[in-house]
Amino acid sequence: MNLGSPDSTAVPDVKRYLSEFLMDKRVIDYPWLIRKIVVDGLIVPRRSPKSAEAYKSIWWEEGSPLIVLTKQLQAAVASVVKDMPVEIAMRYGHPSPQYAFGKMLKENPDLKEVVLLPLYPHYAMSSYETAVEYAKDIYQKKQYPFKLTIIKPYYNDEAYIDALADSMRPYVEQEYDHLLFSYHGVPVRHIRKGDITGQHCLKVNDCCNVASEAHKQCYRHQVITTSMLVAQKLGIPKDKWSVSFQSRLGREEWIQPYTANEFLELPKRGKKKLLVACPAFVSDCLETLEEIGEEGKHSFLEAGGESFTMIPCLNTHPAWVNTVAKWGTDIREGQREMAV
Ligand SMILES: C=CC1=C(C)c2cc3[nH]c(cc4nc(cc5[nH]c(cc1n2)c(C)c5CCC(=O)O)C(CCC(=O)O)=C4C)c(C)c3C=C
Numbered sequence: 001m002n003l004g005s006p007d008s009t010a011v012p013d014v015k016r017y018l019s020e021f022l023m024d025k026r027v028i029d030y031p032w033l034i035r036k037i038v039v040d041g042l043i044v045p046r047r048s049p050k051s052a053e054a055y056k057s058i059w060w061e062e063g064s065p066l067i068v069l070t071k072q073l074q075a076a077v078a079s080v081v082k083d084m085p086v087e088i089a090m091r092y093g094h095p096s097p098q099y100a101f102g103k104m105l106k107e108n109p110d111l112k113e114v115v116l117l118p119l120y121p122h123y124a125m126s127s128y129e130t131a132v133e134y135a136k137d138i139y140q141k142k143q144y145p146f147k148l149t150i151i152k153p154y155y156n157d158e159a160y161i162d163a164l165a166d167s168m169r170p171y172v173e174q175e176y177d178h179l180l181f182s183y184h185g186v187p188v189r190h191i192r193k194g195d196i197t198g199q200h201c202l203k204v205n206d207c208c209n210v211a212s213e214a215h216k217q218c219y220r221h222q223v224i225t226t227s228m229l230v231a232q233k234l235g236i237p238k239d240k241w242s243v244s245f246q247s248r249l250g251r252e253e254w255i256q257p258y259t260a261n262e263f264l265e266l267p268k269r270g271k272k273k274l275l276v277a278c279p280a281f282v283s284d285c286l287e288t289l290e291e292i293g294e295e296g297k298h299s300f301l302e303a304g305g306e307s308f309t310m311i312p313c314l315n316t317h318p319a320w321v322n323t324v325a326k327w328g329t330d331i332r333e334g335q336r337e338m339a340v
């Protein structure tokens with residue numbers, strides 16, 4: 001299950017998509033009436049034409065890159081686990097979890113268990129949590145006869161880290177000055193709100209590096225961990241990589257450092273040949289192809305950078321396809337460590 005995209009790059013379709021996305025109470029978590037005024041009264045009308053232009057610049061003949069790449073992942077996994085049906089669903093737009101569950105059940109009337117893999121390695125209220133809660137709601141309302149098993153965030157899973165490192169290795173074998181892990185950002189408030197202990201996140205000094213139960217839901221801790229494990233696996237020294245956060249929306253403070261600022265600062269520190277990886281996204285999408293690959297590249301080169309290389313997301317990398325297939329078969333065979 002992935003995030004979803006508009007049905008087309010036409011402004012009305014982008015409006016519909018942005019409204020569904022931003023009216024989600026786990027994305028813009030204001031009381032309903034305020035959310036409605038801010039989202040449908042201000043953000044959506046202002047943002048839709050600009051967003052539609054951005055989508056146009058990355059759209060493929062077959063459709064949105066995020067949807068096309070998720071379909072390609074589905075086909076690749078299905079070709080490995082030939083005896084297990086594989087479907088895709090989106091949190092917003094199409095296909096919905098209801099469509100995917102219904103299709104699987106229709107084609108396999110004695111279906112016993114469905115394994116849901118959120119295509120987000122890290123826990124965030126606005127990504128993993130909303131996808132899972134939405135699918136669970138539909139599952140409960142429709143009273144499907146099968147069991148629903150959900151894969152937990154895999155940000156530190158060995159097979160996931162191996163696959164990510166494999167996909168990045170050819171790039172780090174070339175000459176470069178710095179590797180930037182750019183993750184989708186979230187508001188600072190969401191990090192505090194998700195702290196299950198109520199006394200750890202952004203309260204304890206260097207919180208993300210101090211062991212805590214809070215890390216089960218701490219996006220910042222989880223993305224730092226992924227970056228550290230991948231850098232270790234690839235043998236990249238500490239001063240040659242860093243983490244930053246992109247895609248900020250609104251005036252509120254989001255977690256820092258901001259990727260857009262890093263693109264301006266890195267050349268000043270002599271980091272002129274840059275590699276960028278975006279592991280918050282499993283499939284390349286608007287936020288990687290346009291925000292980083294087009295806008296980000298332009299601003300880094302304008303600020304004195306010499307070369308800018310974007311490392312593709314996992315997409316259909318064979319190591320990732322095999323990992324997903326193995327998680328599915330392991331769960332079917334009763335090994336449940338991956339499940340929530
Ligand atoms: C790690 C995954 C994601 C988190 C966390 C997340 C939080 C988040 N996003 C917005 C607002 C927007 N995000 C948009 C696009 C977008 N976001 C993600 C993933 C996460 N978002 C993806 C994969 C995409 C790309 C979708 C695609 O079709 O390619 C957009 C829409 C595009 C735009 O107008 O910029 C918005 C808006 C918020 C507010 C938020 C956390 C609170």
Ligand SMILES: [Fe+2]
Pocket residue numbers: 184247
């Ligand atoms: Fe987003």
Ligand SMILES: [Fe+2]
Pocket residue numbers: 200201202207208218220221
């Ligand atoms: Fe933390």
